[in-house]
Every structure is written in C-alpha cells, then in structure tokens.
Amino acid sequence: MADSTAPQSRSRDLDKLLLRPGNLVGPNFDPGTEMRDDLQQYARVLVVGAGGLGCELLKDLALSGFRNLDVIDMDRIEVTNLNRQFLFRLEDVGKPKAEVAAKRVMERVAGVNIVPHFCRIEDKDIEFYSDFNIIALGLDSIEARSYINAVACSFLEYDSDDNPQEETIKPMVDGGTEGFKGHARVIMPGVTPCFECTIWLFPPQVKFPLCTLAETPRTAAHCIEYAHLIKWDEVHSGNAFDPDNPEHMKWVYDEAVKRAELFGILGVTYSLTQGVVKNIIPAIASTNAIISAACALETLKIASGCSKTLSNYLTYNGVEGVHSKVTEFVKDKDCLVCGPGILIELDTSVTLQKFMDMLEENPKLLLSKASITHHGKNLYMQAPPVLEEMTRSNLCVPLYELMGRVPKDILHATGTINNDNKKTSGLRKLRIVFKGIDGVTDMDMAGGA
Amino acid sequence: MAEPKTKYDRQLRIWGEQGQSALEKASICLLNSGPTGSETLKSLVLGGVGSITVVDGSKVEVGDLGNNFMVDESSIGQSKAKCVCLFLKELNDAVKAKFVEEYPEELIETNPSFFSQFTLVVATQLVEESMVKLDRICREANVMLIFTRSYGLTGLVRISVKEHTVIESKPDHFLDDLQLNNPWPELMSFAEAIDLNVQDPAAHKHIPYVVILVKTAHEWAKAHGGALPSTREEKREFKELLKGRRIAMDEDNYKEAIDASFKVFAPQGISTDLQKIIHDSSAEVDSNSSDFWVMVAALKEFIANEDCGEAPLEGSIPDMTSSTDHYINLQKIYQAKSEGDFLIVEQRVKNILKKIGRYPNSISKATIKSFCKNARKLRVCWCPLIEDEFNHPSLPALQKYLTDEDYSMAVGFYILLRAIDRYAANFNSFPGQFEGGMDEDISRLKTTAISLLNDLGCNGLTLTEDLINEMCRFGAAELHSVAAFIGGIASQEVIKLITKQFVPMCGTYIFNGIDHKSQSLTL
Numbered sequence: 001m002a003d004s005t006a007p008q009s010r011s012r013d014l015d016k017l018l019l020r021p022g023n024l025v026g027p028n029f030d031p032g033t034e035m036r037d038d039l040q041q042y043a044r045v046l047v048v049g050a051g052g053l054g055c056e057l058l059k060d061l062a063l064s065g066f067r068n069l070d071v072i073d074m075d076r077i078e079v080t081n082l083n084r085q086f087l088f089r090l091e092d093v094g095k096p097k098a099e100v101a102a103k104r105v106m107e108r109v110a111g112v113n114i115v116p117h118f119c120r121i122e123d124k125d126i127e128f129y130s131d132f133n134i135i136a137l138g139l140d141s142i143e144a145r146s147y148i149n150a151v152a153c154s155f156l157e158y159d160s161d162d163n164p165q166e167e168t169i170k171p172m173v174d175g176g177t178e179g180f181k182g183h184a185r186v187i188m189p190g191v192t193p194c195f196e197c198t199i200w201l202f203p204p205q206v207k208f209p210l211c212t213l214a215e216t217p218r219t220a221a222h223c224i225e226y227a228h229l230i231k232w233d234e235v236h237s238g239n240a241f242d243p244d245n246p247e248h249m250k251w252v253y254d255e256a257v258k259r260a261e262l263f264g265i266l267g268v269t270y271s272l273t274q275g276v277v278k279n280i281i282p283a284i285a286s287t288n289a290i291i292s293a294a295c296a297l298e299t300l301k302i303a304s305g306c307s308k309t310l311s312n313y314l315t316y317n318g319v320e321g322v323h324s325k326v327t328e329f330v331k332d333k334d335c336l337v338c339g340p341g342i343l344i345e346l347d348t349s350v351t352l353q354k355f356m357d358m359l360e361e362n363p364k365l366l367l368s369k370a371s372i373t374h375h376g377k378n379l380y381m382q383a384p385p386v387l388e389e390m391t392r393s394n395l396c397v398p399l400y401e402l403m404g405r406v407p408k409d410i411l412h413a414t415g416t417i418n419n420d421n422k423k424t425s426g427l428r429k430l431r432i433v434f435k436g437i438d439g440v441t442d443m444d445m446a447g448g449a
Numbered sequence: 450m451a452e453p454k455t456k457y458d459r460q461l462r463i464w465g466e467q468g469q470s471a472l473e474k475a476s477i478c479l480l481n482s483g484p485t486g487s488e489t490l491k492s493l494v495l496g497g498v499g500s501i502t503v504v505d506g507s508k509v510e511v512g513d514l515g516n517n518f519m520v521d522e523s524s525i526g527q528s529k530a531k532c533v534c535l536f537l538k539e540l541n542d543a544v545k546a547k548f549v550e551e552y553p554e555e556l557i558e559t560n561p562s563f564f565s566q567f568t569l570v571v572a573t574q575l576v577e578e579s580m581v582k583l584d585r586i587c588r589e590a591n592v593m594l595i596f597t598r599s600y601g602l603t604g605l606v607r608i609s610v611k612e613h614t615v616i617e618s619k620p621d622h623f624l625d626d627l628q629l630n631n632p633w634p635e636l637m638s639f640a641e642a643i644d645l646n647v648q649d650p651a652a653h654k655h656i657p658y659v660v661i662l663v664k665t666a667h668e669w670a671k672a673h674g675g676a677l678p679s680t681r682e683e684k685r686e687f688k689e690l691l692k693g694r695r696i697a698m699d700e701d702n703y704k705e706a707i708d709a710s711f712k713v714f715a716p717q718g719i720s721t722d723l724q725k726i727i728h729d730s731s732a733e734v735d736s737n738s739s740d741f742w743v744m745v746a747a748l749k750e751f752i753a754n755e756d757c758g759e760a761p762l763e764g765s766i767p768d769m770t771s772s773t774d775h776y777i778n779l780q781k782i783y784q785a786k787s788e789g790d791f792l793i794v795e796q797r798v799k800n801i802l803k804k805i806g807r808y809p810n811s812i813s814k815a816t817i818k819s820f821c822k823n824a825r826k827l828r829v830c831w832c833p834l835i836e837d838e839f840n841h842p843s844l845p846a847l848q849k850y851l852t853d854e855d856y857s858m859a860v861g862f863y864i865l866l867r868a869i870d871r872y873a874a875n876f877n878s879f880p881g882q883f884e885g886g887m888d889e890d891i892s893r894l895k896t897t898a899i900s901l902l903n904d905l906g907c908n909g910l911t912l913t914e915d916l917i918n919e920m921c922r923f924g925a926a927e928l929h930s931v932a933a934f935i936g937g938i939a940s941q942e943v944i945k946l947i948t949k950q951f952v953p954m955c956g957t958y959i960f961n962g963i964d965h966k967s968q969s970l971t972l
Contacts, residue, residue, distance in 0.1 A: 012512030016601065016881070016926040023915040024963055056933070059518050063484075063929035080458045083495055086540055108521050110514070179463055180941065180951065184965075216655060218776040219768050263773045275462065282462040285492035286944065289937030297602075297930040297962055307602060310965045318941050319621050321954040322606070326965050 011036065014065050017306045026305030035304060040067045040111075043303050046132040047071040048121060048148055050097040052288040053138025053175050053295075055087045058101055060296030061136070062109040066303075070132070072117040072124070073098040084285035121147055122425065126412065127376060130155055130170070134299050137174040138292065140281070142202055143424065145174060149187070149195035150427040153338040154412050156189045162340050164190025173298045175291040179282045180318040184294035184310070186302070192312040193331040194338035205279075220260060220267035224276045227255035243278045252277060290316060336364065341410060341431035348400035348434050352380055355399050359413060359430075367428060370415035374403055382415070400434055407437040460496060468948035469497065473543075475568040475947045476500040480553035480583075482533040484517045484929050485599040486573035488936030491519075493943060494537045500545035501537060502567070505530035506552035516929040554579050561586040569593040569943060574927070577839065577870040584609050584835045593946050596835070597939045599932045600869070601923020602962030603862040606939050608953055609835055610946065612731075614741040615828040616820050617950040623826060626763035627783075629662050629712045630677055635782050640664050643775070645694060653696055657771035657779055658706035665690060665706075666713045678714055687713070701770040718758045719825070726827055727752065736805045740812050743805070744820045745827070747797035751790070760824040761790035791821045828952050838957075839867070842972035844906050850970060851910050859959040859968035861916045866959075868898040869920065881924035891921045919963070931962055 009015065018036040022029070045066055047057045050073035061069055075097050077088045087104040088097070098116035106114055117124070121144060129135065129151050139145050152170040159165055172187040174195070187194050212218070213226045232241050232252065242248050253273040260268045274280060294314060301309045313327045333339060342364050346355065352372065359367045372379040379402050380394050381387035394402055403409055409432055417426040461469055475498050479486045482505040490501055509524040509532055519536035520529065530548035538546040549556075553572070556563050557579055564570055564586055572583055572594060580596055587594040587609065594609040632640070640663040647653050669687060670677055678687040688707055695703045719727075726732070727749040731742045738746075752758055764787025766780055795817050799809040820827075850860035872894055873879050880890040895917050902910055938958060945953045956971035 008511035010511055010515035012510075013516045013926040013928055016922065016924045017928065020881075020887075020922045020924075022919055022922045024919050060930045060933055063516055063518060079455045082456045083458075083460050083497075084492075086491060086495055089539075108518060110522060212770075216771065216773050216776075218771060218773055264777045265773070271458075271462075280459070280462065283459040284463060284941075284944075285495040286937045286941040289488065289492055289933055289940070293930045293934035293937060294965065297928075297934070300930065307963055314965050317621070318938070318951075319619070320952040322938055322942070322958050322969055324965065324967050 011065065018065065018304055022307070025307055026301060026309065029305035031306075036065065039065050039304055042068075043134075044068045044070070044132045045299060045303075046129070046135045047138060048135060048144075049073055049138035049140070050085075050087075050101040050116075051075070051081065051138060051140065052084045052283055052285075053177065053292050054097070055085045055101055056288055056292030057136050057138050057175075057296055058087070058105045058114065059109075060293055061299060062105050062112040062114075064296055064300045066299075067112050069102075069112065069114045070117065071098045071102055071114055072119065072121060073101075074118065074120045084283055084288055086285070126151060126154065126373070132170075134302055135170065135172045136295055136299050137172060138295075139174075139176070142199075145195050146199075147425075147427070148172070150337050152187070153189040153194050154427055154429050156338060156429075157410060158190070158340045171302050173295045173302070175295040177283065177287045177291050179284070180287055182287050182291040182316045183314060184291050184298065184316070185313040186298050186310050187312070189338045191331070193329045194335060196337040197332040197335045198313075198329050217259065217263055217265060220256070220265060220269075220272055221276050223259040223263070223265055223268055224252065224256040224273050226259055227252045228277050231255050231259075249274060249277065287316075287318065290318075336428065341429040343431045343433065345433050345435050346399060348398060348437070350399055351396050352399050352402060353395040356380070356395075359415070365413075365428060366418040367413055367415045367426070368418065370413045373412045373414075374409070379411075399432070403432065406434075408433040457497060464944070464948050464950050468944075468950050471948045472497055472944065473499050476502070476566065477943070478502045478504060478564065478567040478570045480504050480570065480572045481574045482519075482529050483513070483574060483599075483927050484932035485597055485604070485927060485936055486571060487517060487519045487533045487537070488933045489571050489573065489597060489939040489943070490533075490537055490936075491540065492937060492940035494541045494544050494546075496940075496944065497541060498544060498947075501534070501547070503530040503534045503537075503546070503548040504551060504553050504556060505533070505548075506550055506555070516927055516932065518929070553583075557582050557586065562590075564592055565590040567592055569595065569946060571595055571597065571939060571943065573597045574599070576873060577867065578874070581836045581839065588834060595939055595942060595946070597935050598866065599927050599935050599960075600866060601920070601926050601928065602931060603866065603920075603923070604931055604935045604960040604962075605863070605866060606935060606942065606954070606958040606960075607835065607956070608830075608942055608946065609832050610830070610953075611832065613830040613832075613946060613949075613953060614739070615830070615949055615952055616741070616823045618823065618826045618828045618952050619950060620826060620952075624712070624715075625765070625767050626825065627659060627712055627766065628759065628762065629659065629666060629709075630715055631717050631757060631759065632663050632667075633786055635786065636663060637667070639778065639782050640667075650696065652772070654700040654702055655770065655772040655775065656702055657769050657775050658702050658709055659766065659769065659779060660775070661691065661694070661702065661706040662709065662713055665694075684710070684714055705769055719752060719760055723760065723825060723827060726829055729829070734801060734805055736807065738805065740816065741820075743801055743807075743812065744794075744798055744817060746801050747794050748820075748824055750797050750801075751794050755790070755793060761794055761821040762787040763822050763825065764788070787822070791818055794821050830953055830955055832955070838972055842905055846970070846972050847905065847907055848910065850968075851907075855966055856968050856970070858916065858963065858966060859961050860970060861912045862920075862961060863957065863959050863970055863972075864898060864901065864912060865894070865916065865920045868894060868901050869925075871901060872897045879925035881921035883924075887921060891918055894921055931960065934962075935960055 019031050021031050043066055045061055047054050050071050058071060076094055077092045077097055079093055081088060087101045092100050096118035098118050102114035102116035106112060135152055152172050155168050155170045157165045157168040169189055175184045208225055213222055217223055253270050256268045256273055298310050301307045311328050313329050314324055316324045356370050359365050359370050369382050371381045378391055380391045411430045411432055413430055414427045416423050477498055479490050482503050507529050509520045509527055509529050513520050519533045524532040528550045530550055534546045534548040570587055570592055588611060596607045598605045640660045643656060643660050645664060678684045688710055691707050727745055732745045732749055734743050734746045764784050766783050798812055798817055802809045850856040869879050880894040881887060898912055942953050945951045954969055956969050958969045961967045
C-alpha cells in the first residue's frame with residue numbers, strides 16, 4: 001500500500017504528527033518541516049540515568065526526532081543489569097553505563113549525537129543543566145530527583161505579579177518503576193507541582209525499631225538488619241560496610257544465619273540478605289519500557305507541541321490487569337524549591353559573611369557551609385581551595401555591592417541543609433530585596449540577564 | 450560466561466525459579482516485526498523466553514529506520530523479519546530465534562496449522578478480518594494469543610485465551626489469613642495459656658495482638674451468646690475493651706490489636722469470587738479436566754465438609770510486636786494448621802483423581818500445597834472470541850463508557866480503531882495515510898464510524914469531530930514511543946500468561962497517548 005512515487009523519508013511516521021495541523025494539540029503548535037528540522041537541529045535533551053529507564057529513554061528519544069542528546073550516569077555496568085538494560089552486553093560489565101549506552105544508540109540510529117557524562121549529577125555546574133531544553137529523568141532515588149528538581153527550578157524566575165516567566169521554565173519529565181508498577185510525570189516549574197511540592201507521594205522508608213533488632217527479632221529481615229546495622233560496627237569499628245563488597249555481604253549473611261538459629265527464626269537466605277541490605281528493587285524490562293515510552297512521548301510533545309501533554313501525573317500498575325490513572329496535582333505556592341523563593345529582606349550594609357550566617361539561622365533554610373552564586377557568578381565558594389581563596393575577599397563586602405546595586409534579584413545557594421538532624425546537600429533559591437531602595441521595583445530589570 | 454542466574458536476579462525476585470522455568474520453556478511467534486512487534490519481543494527475549502519465531506514478509510525501507518531500533522542502514526532491502534531476529538538474538542544468546550519471510554495474512558489463509566507449534570502468538574498490526582481468522586485458529590489449537598495494534602497516538606492490547614487459571618495471583622493487598630473470628634482448638638489453647646494480665650510491663654507489651662484479639666473475642670462471645678461484635682456500637686465497645694487493657698500508652702501490641710480488630714468482625718466463609726469458581730461447571734470434573742479444576746473440586750469438598758466453610762489456612766502470619774518466643778510459637782501453630790488442611794485437601798485430590806481414572810499421584814505435592822496456600826486468591830479469566838465481541842459488544846457498557854469523561858476518549862479510539870479497518874476494506878488505504886484529500890478522508894471516516902455504531906446498535910451516539918480529525922491526522926503512523934509503550938504492556942501480559950502468575954488483563958486495553966487516560970474496556 002506504500003505510495004512509491006514519494007521519496008522515502010526516515011521521518012515517514014513522525015511526519016504525520018509534526019507536519020500536519022490538528023485540534024487536540026499544544027497551544028503553540030506550528031506544524032511544518034521547519035519545526036521538525038528545528039527539533040532535530042536545535043533541541044537538546046538531557047537524559048539523567050543510563051539504567052533501566054535511561055537506556056529505553058535514549059532509544060525512544062533518538063527515534064522521536066531528537067538528534068542532540070546528553071546522558072549522565074555515575075555507575076558502571078553490572079551483570080544484574082542485563083535483564084533489562086538492553087544496550088549492554090556481558091562483555092560490557094564494568095564499563096561506564098553512560099558511555100556504552102551513548103555508543104550503542106549512535107551506532108544504530110544514524111544522525112543522532114549523544115554526549116555521555118560519566119560522573120555524578122552534583123559534579124556538573126548549573127550552566128551545564130541550563131543548556132538543555134528538556135531534562136528527562138530515569139533515576140532510582142529520591143535524593144537524586146530532589147537534586148535535579150532543585151537545579152531545574154533554580155532557573156525559574158517570577159515577574160512582579162508572582163507569575164512564572166515562560167522563558168525561564170525548564171521542563172522535566174520524570175519516570176520511576178518498581179516491579180510491575182511505575183509512574184511518569186511532567187514537571188513545568190512554576191506551573192505544575194515540582195518534585196518537592198509532592199514529596200509526600202513517596203512512602204517513608206521502612207525502618208525497623210532498634211529494640212526489635214536488638215531484643216525481639218521475629219523475621220529473617222530483622223536478623224539480617226541486626227548483622228548489618230548493629231553487629232558490623234561492633235566488630236569492624238572504623239571500617240565502613242560496603243554493600244558492593246561480596247566479602248562484606250557474606251559476613252552479614254553468616255552473622256544473620258547465626259542470629260536466626262539462636263532465635264529459631266527461619267528464612268535467612270543469601271538472596272534475601274542482599275535484598276534487605278541493598279534495598280534491592282525487583283525490576284523487569286517491560287515496566288521500564290512502558291514508563292520510558294510515556295516519558296519520551298511527553299518529551300516530544302513538550303518540545304514540538306504536536307499533542308496535548310500529560311496533566312500531570314500518571315501512575316501505572318500491572319499486577320492485576322493493566323491500570324493507569326492520571327492525576328492533576330496542584331503546585332504548592334509556598335514550595336521552597338519551585339515557589340517564588342525565600343524572600344530575604346536586607347539592609348544594603350549587610351556583608352556576604354553576615355548574609356551567610358543568616359542563612360544558617362533562617363528556619364525556612366537551615367543552610368550551612370553555603371556557596372553563593374549570582375547569575376552564575378561565584379560570590380563565595382566553599383571548595384575547591386583555589387576558588388575559596390579567590391572568593392574569600394568577598395566575605396566582608398556588602399552583598400548589595402556584590403550584586404551590582406540592584407534593588408532585588410535572585411541568588412542561588414548550595415550547601416548543607418539540616419533536615420530533622422539528617423544532613424543533605426541542597427540548592428535553594430533566594431529572592432533578595434534590599435530595604436529602602438527606591439525607584440524601579442519590577443523584576444524585569446533583575447531578570448534581564 | 451557469568452552464571453545465568455545472576456543476570457536474572459532482579460526478575461527472579463518477582464516470579465521466582467518456577468516462573469523463570471516456564472518462560473524458558475515457552476515458544477513465541479511474532480507476527481509483523483515493525484516496532485510494535487519487535488518492542489514486545491524485546492522484553493521477552495531479555496527475560497529469557499525459550500524461543501521466538503519472527504514472521505514478516507516485508508523488506509526494510511528507509512522509513513523503518515525512523516521508528517524501528519532493530520533495523521539500521523545495512524538492513525535496507527533485506528527481510529525485516531531476518532534483521533529483527535538477528536538483533537533479538539544478540540540481546541540474549543540463550544534464546545533460540547528463527548524467522549519466516551512470509552506475510553502473516555498468507556500464513557493465516559493457507560497454513561493455519563503453522564501456529565499449533567507455539568505456546569503463544571503475538572499478533573501485531575493485523576486488521577480485523579485477519580484477527581478474527583487467527584483467533585479461531587488459535588482457539589482450535591489451544592494456543593494462547595495476544596493482539597496488539599499501534600496507530601498514531603492510540604493503540605490496543607487484547608488477550609484471547611479460552612480459559613486462563615491462576616493459582617499464584619500475588620495481589621498487591623490481600624488480607625492475611627488469621628481466622629481471628631473462628632480460632633481452631635490449638636490456637637485457642639495457645640492463647641488461653643497466656644495471661645494478658647501479666648505483671649511484668651515488658652512481658653505485657655510483648656504479647657502478640659493475635660493472642661490479645663483471640664482472647665478478647667472469646668470473652669465477648671461468651672458474654673453475648675456466642676456472637677461476635679456486629680453492630681457499630683458493639684464494635685466500638687470491643688475496641689474500648691482493648692483500650693482498657695493497656696497499662697501504658699507506648700504498648701504497640703495493643704495499638705496493633707485495636708487497628709486489627711476489624712479482622713475479628715469480618716464475616717466468616719469464602720469470598721464471592723471464590724464462590725463463583727467452586728460453583729463453576731468446570732468443577733464437575735472428568736478425565737479431561739485440568740489439574741486446576743481437579744484441585745478446585747477437592748477444595749469445594751473441603752469447604753463443604755471441614756472447618757465451617759473456610760478455605761484451607763494460608764499458614765503465614767504478618768510481623769507484629771511480640772517477644773520472639775511468642776511469635777515463633779504462634780508461627781508454628783499457624784503452620785501446623787495449614788499443613789493439616791493441606792493433607793486433607795491432598796487426600797481429596799487423590800481420591801478425585803482415582804475416581805476420574807487418573808493416577809492418584811499425578812498432581813505433585815508442591816502444586817497442591819501452592820494451591821492451598823493461594824486458595825483464597827484463585828483467579829480464572831475467560832475471554833470471549835474476538836468475533837463475538839466485534840459482532841455483539843455489550844451495548845450498556847459501550848453507552849456507559851461513551852458518557853463517562855474518564856473513558857470517552859478511550860472508547861472513542863476503540864470505535865475508530867475498528868472504523869479504520871472498515872474504511873481500509875472499502876477504500877484500500879487508511880484515512881490520512883497519504884498526503885492530500887484530508888477533508889474527504891475525514892468525511893469518509895465519519896460516515897464509516899457512524900455506520901459501525903449503527904451496526905452495533907448504538908444509533909444516535911456520536912464521536913467528537915476532534916477525535917475523528919485526529920485519527921485521520923495519524924494516517925496509520927507507527928510511532929516508536931507508542932509502539933514501545935504498547936509493546937511493554939503486551940510483553941508484560943505475555944509473561945503473566947506464560948508464568949501463570951499475577952492476573953492478566955480482561956477486555957481490550959486502549960492506549961490514549963493524548964491525555965494518557967488509557968483504559969481497559971470490557972465489552
């Protein structure tokens with residue numbers, strides 16, 4: 001049935017969606033070859049994670065008209081990845097995931113260019129992330145999602161009416177899977193809820209009470225966690241437990257078996273020991289394929305406008321039949337991350353050092369060891385020593401001067417956040433307003449860069 | 450070469466060695482190796498399916514390079530089946546892979562017996578007429594079948610298996626089997642031997658809630674003529690009784706008892722789902738009956754004759770605040786009862802097997818044990834022939850879906866997916882497939898859809914103009930991400946069918962890539 005007179009195009013199927021006008025499309029949809037070619041030439045998408053979701057995302061995006069992709073992942077390939085991370089083979093075990101994934105997709109899809117980054121997401125500076133049009137997340141931890149979310153939201157600026165400025169919105173598409181379940185969501189900072197706005201969606205991690213582990217164990221998992229969390233330190237004080245060290249794991253298993261025997265508890269196996277200690281999440285190829293495909297489709301829609309986008313959270317469960325549900329969550333206007341920012345009013349005389357002390361005490365922040373940037377310019381850096389030395393002299397300068405004497409502007413601060421006695425590294429957006437400065441007070445001037 | 454078990458670790462934690470073994474014994478046939486089919490097979494190959502046979506008569510074109518990961522420049526002009534097969538073999542060299550360069554429609558027409566050799570057929574991108582024919586062939590040959598279609602931003606997945614029985618349905622949330630509302634003698638004696646009013650505070654707060662509830666329920670029953678709390682007031686009173694026994698606010702065991710008190714109020718007996726299964730005509734077994742139904746027949750006898758109408762005890766207990774000693778002893782009591790129930794069922798299975806002329810040990814102990822443990826969670830799925838659904842869909846269901854906001858777009862796509870096949874039969878191409886004449890195609894599709902709805906008896910119901918336009922815009926495009934999504938769903942269902950674990954979908958799953966309000970429609 002093919003129309004043999006027309007020249008064959010690689011884009012044969014995608015063209016139907018990108019070149020033709022429609023009614024159920026995005027608000028600024030401008031169908032045509034120009035848009036399609038712009039997508040190929042200029043659109044840049046970052047895929048965070050090159051594991052179960054990442055591999056699928058790279059393939060899906062490469063076959064959705066994108067030509068400029070980057071992928072970042074700090075891990076190396078392991079044998080247990082091979083049941084679903086299809087870009088990797090047995091010979092690849094030990095190599096960096098990002099590099100092998102990029103190479104394999106480029107080999108198969110001509111014309112696509114993928115730049116791999118074998119490093120931690122925290123190792124890249126903010127400018128790196130600002131270069132991308134869309135960030136697609138294939139992560140497996142709450143912490144990593146939190147970090148990228150904070151980075152993307154840090155670009156967001158608000159006008160004087162507290163409306164987000166469209167050109168500063170950095171869209172993210174986030175996917176997650178566990179066994180037969182998964183989710184896919186679209187995050188438009190300032191418009192839809194960000195990751196932090198809906199952090200309550202994630203159930204708290206199961207932690208066994210210490211007295212159960214120490215005195216009244218009942219299950220195999222209790223015996224394992226006793227060996228892992230209590231007995232290890234007693235015997236190996238100083239030497240940290242390494243879950244990837246098979247000898248360490250074997251030690252924990254043996255101790256767990258002993259404890260189980262002592263109490264008459266059945267069920268301690270090596271497999272269970274690994275599962276409990278490493279918090280292994282069962283994973284299969286099909287769920288990853290489903291969720292990544294949804295994410296890639298949304299990425300295409302956001303970039304091209306070729307259809308309406310998911311609004312805004314899809315949950316998927318394939319345990320009993322196939323169930324998916326779309327929920328439209330609402331953003332938290334007081335969100336520390338995607339909201340208009342923590343408003344801090346200052347006298348023009350306040351020095352950078354005094355300002356940093358205030359950050360530590362501010363109950364909404366509790367940010368210590370801060371490094372401060374102003375539109376990408378380092379005002380003070382805690383590390384590396386070279387930068388610290390270079391910026392040390394700024395500490396006694398009034399912040400007002402350092403920021404170029406503008407009446408208000410956004411600063412970004414990274415540092416250690418004290419969250420319920422748990423210290424995490426984080427990035428916060430600060431909206432600085434200098435008291436007593438008259439004249440033009442709209443944000444346009446500040447956001448002009 | 451690394452031990453194969455390690456590679457499969459993450460999935461073994463889901464379906465275990467038995468499930469993996471079933472996968473490794475399965476032979477799958479794929480019809481059409483565009484992205485929809487090849488992405489389905491990808492997940493199965495990665496999972497270690499035994500063998501695959503890829504059937505496709507087409508050659509690779511330039512356009513395929515834009516939507517199919519398994520072909521590249523060097524494949525152009527070659528058999529698509531061959532190229533896809535090669536790629537899949539690379540993904541997992543433990544999988545046996547073959548290809549057949551033939552159009553599926555021709556095989557269906559001229560060589561239906563071809564399909565009998567397979568465990569399951571994945572039929573992708575077939576039109577209605579072929580689907581109906583293949584469905585009949587596979588039903589005859591007792592071969593499992595799954596249809597998938599990917600069309601623009603929509604598509605479908607539909608299983609067609611006459612009867613699929615599931616012992617290990619592994620539901621997400623299922624009430625534990627504590628029988629607090631009907632304790633057996635050994636549980637009663639165990640509870641009786643424990644004094645709730647023990648002096649030592651540590652001992653007081655380490656009595657497991659099962660014991661607390663069994664004793665308190667027993668006291669209540671004695672004071673109320675043998676009945677358990679049933680009215681709202683009584684249930685509240687019962688909880689107050691529990692609260693009154695606390696000697697300190699930090700007694701987690703009492704908190705757990707209060708939270709779990711609803712288990713005491715729960716009605717006795719088996720669920721309506723299980724009732725349906727044991728009363729099904731298939732439970733009247735003969736020499737042709739499957740092992741599953743033989744065991745159901747034994748279960749039916751068990752429920753009727755033992756134990757006040759309960760299923761065999763599952764045997765495990767959830768973790769709960771308790772001293773290690775009490776907990777281990779409680780575990781042993783539950784395990785012993787479960788073992789005892791199993792032995793009774795096993796004997797009945799053997800007797801039934803003898804009666805129907807089969808070897809009494811022909812169903813293994815392990816199988817019967819698993820059956821007993823999962824007795825309350827058994828599931829049976831029956832799928833009508835696709836022909837029946839096409840000719841006589843449930844009108845009330847259709848009407849309900851069309852007027853429900855959450856379903857309307859999905860059911861609109863369902864109708865249109867059927868309409869485009871009718872359209873293609875009349876006009877030799879799909880609407881919007883080629884450039885030019887879009888307005889005419891839209892109008893023709895609308896007419897086709899209306900006539901389809903009329904044929905189904907839904908006169909007067911309409912589809913929105915926007916959706917009809919959109920369907921024409923799609924022009925039979927096979928988009929990679931949509932194919933990957935649908936392929937993922939299909940492969941998951943195949944795994945459930947082959948491992949006989951978890952519950953496969955019922956009805957037709959319609960993918961809605963516009964707002965992601967995809968739905969399973971039972972018509």
